[in-house]
Amino acid sequence: MRFILGFIGAVFAAILLISFFSNLATYFQSPPAPMAAEEFHREVKELRLASDGPFGKFDKRQLQRGFQVYSEVCSACHSLKFAAFHDLKGLGYTDAEIKKIASDWKTQVPSINPDTGEPATRKALPSDNFPPPFANETAARAANNNALPPDLSLMTKAREGGAAYVYSLITGYQNQPAELLKKFPDAKTPEGLHYNPYFANLNIAMPPPLTANGQVTYADGTPATVDQMAKDVAAFLVWTAEPNLESRHAAGLAVGIFLLIASILGYMAYQQLWYEAKRAVRVTGPLDPENQAKSRRAKAKQGVAG
């Protein structure tokens, strides 16, 4: 049986080596062409938020500013379908404020006309999820040059780099570098797309959303630079993706301390218990004539002088 198995192993290894050499041959005969998306794609910019790290907490003023950016800018195209208006309590809004935000929301919630049964719409309530800006995917694509604006509820968890990616992308729009066009003449950004080195394939359908300082007038008076707005909306999206972050951190700290104490106490109990067991070995151990004889025999066998 060992020969059969050895044969199978050799066959697998042989096929792998054939694959290896044929790949190597292909590689040297026609090395893969460099791609613009590999060379000009950039790592995300550094972004520090109050919610970072194991003790991170949300900066509620920043979240409210970010929510303002979302509702005045992003929500024109992007849905936030897994967040409900009542969740805004986490941002520090009162019930009355939330009720007003819901009923003033620019899109209404589909409902039924109570008299005729015809489809109708009504004002949103705090218990509703944020109504999407477009009725369906077809409508969204029709209004956006056939591109589909993704939902933002989980955005910072759904992209490598998280909040830093959102911030980098929003502030990353630029003209296509001349160097890129010189090296890859075919890689010119197509009509209707926008060059952004933080986007995976460098050309994104979304036009630059934040174009001018003061695009949003912050209720708390913070100067609304593009950079500030981008940071604030990134912070807001961390909250929408992970509204329980603060309780998670707090619970983690408590559980961590509990387990640390439990393992220290457990370790001490273990040491205490085994101390006796080790002493028992020592008594029956080296002093035990039978054991000593065994030991001598073993050493003699190894050629070690006892």
Next chain:
Amino acid sequence: MSFKWAKPYEPKNPFMRWMDERLPLPRLAYGAIGGGYPVPRNLNYFWNFGVLAGIFLTIQIVSGIVLAMHYYATTGGAFQSVNQLIMRDVNAGWLLRYAHMNGASFFFIVTYIHIFRGLYYGSYKAPRELVWMLGLVIYLLMMATAFMGYVLPWGQMSYWGAQVITGFFSAFPLVGEPLRVWLLGGYAPDQAALTRFFSLHYLLPFVIAAVVILHIWALHIPGSGNPTGVDVKDERDTLPFHPFYTAKDGWFAAAFLLLYALVTYFAPNYLGHPDNYIEANPLATPAHIVPEWYFWPFYAILRSFTVDFILPAKLWGVLAMFGSILLLFFLPWIDRSPVRSGSYRPVFKRFFWLLVADVLILGYIGGAEINAWRVAVGQIAAAYYFLHFLVILPLVSSFETPLPLPSSISESVLHGEAEEAAPMGQKKSRRGATATAA
């Protein structure tokens, strides 16, 4: 159960005596995980991971049952039920989900350490072949359960992972494609697949629990192995499981759960893939489809076959991937060295660490984006994997001269005792003590 000096169960409490005469459940527990199970006294910390695996199975079953109460197994509702209902609205739902998600990863971490412990110390050798094989059955069941669980949130990686993995079956000629369609209940993963995956994901953990019982039962016949691989000879070689090993397992479990808690509470998505927070879309293929980290070495083996040689490359890949696990069932007969422990096998030991490095490399390659160099490294590593088990191991076991074994467990324990027995202030280093003794 195993040794004649194992303490018999003596109920002290009248109720327990009454119980013992009618249904000897306390006697069973006492003999299995209590004072009635003698365990070699020289186990090191690698022997803690079996109990840890049991702890993680329990965590998974408990958190999973509660999660199932809030989960909708429909293609339209699954993603929302996980990401809105459970993560936001259910009380501590986020904790249940993150505990379950990372619990799966940690279950695999401890299982991999447990398996490699077995590989190093020869735990698969006679008389423990069935213990090893039942363990592999548990491992295969775990893989199936984890895969189906990963499909349930119905994110992009869930969907495309299901697409790729069920696609393995279509590699087989003739029966492959009909088999795949039959298993999925359609031509692509859809409602039928999701519902049956949910049903099986709920069922299999209990099957795992049942096989765990067989695994422990089979283990308790010869008793636990030990780092020297030398058989237990008399009472001095063992300690009762309770309280000695319950204490050791207890503190170590708390320390290991601390690590699990740190990941669950502070980096819950570190081991996952961001694409699974995008709802499944059958029309948009993700740029890089990768399974969860614990499948990466096998994924690397699958992807390493790139040449149609007699059989199509995909079929070679699928055969090799399944073969890479199935060959482990033959290990007790592949490695015929009478010496169990790798500590006394100088040649085997080197190849063992080479295998560990090889599997880590395969893991890295399986998780990384494909490029020409990574594929080449993966192919060499995959070839080594098969050569290691099927060619090198049988050869090593016939040619190697093992080091002399200690004559008993209690003697091996005493090697380190010179240090502890030295008078205060005159402690010698372990090396020094050995040198003096020599």
